[in-house]
Amino acid sequence: MGEILLHNTLTSSTERFVPLHAGEVRMYTCGPTVYDYAHIGNYRTFVFQDILRRFLKSRGLRMKHVMNLTDVDDRIIQNAAEKGISIFDYTAQYIQAFKDDMNALSCETPEHLIRATDCIEDMVALIERLEAKGMTYRSDGSIYYRIAKFPDYGKLSKIDLSGIQAGARVEVDRYEKADARDFALWKSPKPGEHFWETRIGPGRPGWHIECSAMAMKFLGDTLDIHTGGIDLAFPHHENEIAQSEAATGHPFVRYWLHAEHLIIDGEKMSKSLGNFYTLRDLLKKGHKPSTVRYLLASVPYRRQLNFTADSIQQAASSVERLRNFVARLREGKFPAGNNAAMQKRAKEAIAGFEAGLEDDLNTAVALAAIFDLVRDVNTAMDRGEFRQQDAVPVLDAMNKFDEIFAVLEDNDASKLRALGFASASEELTAEQIEALVAERQQARKQRNFKRADEIRQELADRGILLEDTRDGGIRWKKK
RNA sequence: GGCGCGGUACCCAAGUGGUAAGGGAGAGGUCUGCAAAACCUUUAUACGUGGGUUCGAUUCCCACCCGCGCCUCCA
Known part of the structure; x- marks a missing residue:
């Protein structure tokens, strides 16, 4: 067995992988936002990280792997409100669907598969640490991260912030930010919105703080591997670095691995193009x-x-x-x-x-x-x-x-x-199949090939394929 | 505009400074009662285009073209 090489987005190079703690890999994967069924592109990334964890395990490494379930965000709040149900109930169905899909795709369940809303306290605590270090500011009850205070910002995505600063594309949203680049750690609730009453005030967590808090809660200040889709590199992962490293003073992630996107027929998958598949x-x-x-x-x-x-x-x-x-x-x-x-x-x-x-x-x-x-x-x-x-x-x-x-x-x-897909044809029992196979063998022996072929066709119609083997036997399999 | 990934046969896709893995599909053949499976043979002499470096480039450098992604919440 040779050494394991992994491409690290942080260094833009392929490096030898050595876990920080001998024999154990601490890995974090950005999980789905459970506002709907995940699409096939999502699963490209999840199958990738499953291949990775299976491979690491096959090398005798013990996995300590966390995947979050983002079960609170704008879309979830809106959709749940429209349906008149709680965000917990709303997301529960899609969490179940996600688990079922992952199971269907033979993706192993990470050691920790956690709802974000089960870790609000950890997020609050992390925000408090950042506040104590002067990395934040408040505005209208929301708390923002002041990117200008984190000189390393942009080291993962190699993004040139001056472009954003000057860019015209940044929309002024409903929150008041000191700098367009800053992002929300904590969002104050609008009337009727779901919120948590906490030490830092009422509200809900921003997306980025979730992952930082959950990763460090289970894996410590420094993780070995962090995976996700390439689109998450900026701003999500960049923001995770900013939050985590500012709070702890330690490197957050040693190897950043990003999966490229899946496209459909050479085009971006999108609902508007009608090529969007779950x-x-x-x-x-x-x-x-x-x-x-x-x-x-x-x-x-x-x-x-x-x-x-x-x-x-x-x-x-x-x-x-x-x-x-x-x-x-x-x-x-x-x-x-x-x-x-x-x-x-x-x-x-x-x-x-x-x-x-x-x-x-x-x-x-x-x-x-x-x-x-x-x-x-x-x-x-x-x-x-x-x-x-x-x-x-x-x-x-x-x-x-x-x-x-x-x-x-x-x-x-x-x-x-x-997954609730009943097979179109009614299932034959193994006994029924064997009986038909035996009858066909008998017919073949008598060189009654017409009857033999009828039986083979009949089975084929019901999803069973027969193969005559060289040694005179028969093997059958499902279509 | 900035940053990044990629353009290899009909399709998917490896790969290397010295003339191209693998899979799928197609064609022909072997085996078989017939099928299926399997095997054999076959399918790139412009590896996006144009330059350059080199004895030699698909592989290095430059330019260009095309596709895709990110540039505030999309895996």
Whole structure:
């Protein structure tokens, strides 16, 4: 195993990753704002961070990983008010939807998945620290961060503040700020708005303070890794740095990792263009959760991912190839014994796979190593050079792959059911399928191919594909 | 305008100063009762365009064109 390289936005370079605390990774991911269903672009970032945490875990590192759920912001307050329900109830449904989606995409749950509103006290305390250090000012009951007092401002995004200062684009919103660049730490409530009564007055937290407070609450002053979409680098992450480092005097994050955006058919995804998809939209179209995960994971995270009808179809085919391979390994009949070349080949594949991931999570290279193995082993099988005992090391390699990619298990149907998508055709029980398979085998023996094909078609219509194997057996799988 | 990422075959996508991984799709073939799966063969000689450096550049430098993102709350 080589060293792990990660690209750090802060330094604009790819660096060797070494956790601050041996054996443990303290990581923070900006979670969703739960005002609606998350879209497929959101999940690009979440699948990326899942690949990252799975990879780090596979290296024996213990994860201390926090993800926030932003469950209070302007849209949430407005939408909840329109529906006449509390923001808690309003967001609860989307938090559940988010968890369900993440589960469908086989994304592991971080050690701490926390509602922002459960950490108001921590945010208040952090704002107090900033006030004590003279980093803030009050205006109309709101509290702002005075960027001019933080000389390092802009070091993450390399933004030139003079441009903003002079720019005409900054709107004067309803809050009175001393400087257009300043941002709200605490917002005073408007009439009828949800607010918290606190030591710093009534109101609600600004977006940026959430993440600083929650990250440091669970992970300490300095985190190893902070992930998010590239769009968050400015201003959100820049503001997190300003808040956290001004309060503690310590570096906030050692490695900043940003995922590039997903675009649709070469265009930005947006509601106005009509190319805006949630995960459920895709599942409704008949795509499998594993297909979506594979597609999102297969393009290296620092590259824009162009999502097209073609690319998702390609992902489906690729997963199918991998699953077919594993089924062949598990069910195939091979001559007894072992072939040293196969053992060696499996080890090489693992090494190649890991080398790809080590290189800033280059999933494309990692996948190539696995597909090379698939082809070579299939070839060996066809030539009769593959032995029964070789299945173990090769399966071991595939398991190592799936520890990270998590697409091999054929559990799409149950995941779809969990999300409330009933399969169109009624489910056949394994017994019913076996009975039909047996009948077809009988028909084939009698060379009654008409009946055999009828049965195969009948099963196909109900989502079951039959494959006759070389050794005269049959294997079936769900479509 | 400023900052950033990218432009590689039909599609997705690696990669290196010495003439291009992998996947998908297509075509032909092997196997099979037929299919499916699998395998084999095949698909880039302008690696966005134009210059430059070099014995040699897709890979380095410069310019330009195009796509996408950020520039106050969007992953």
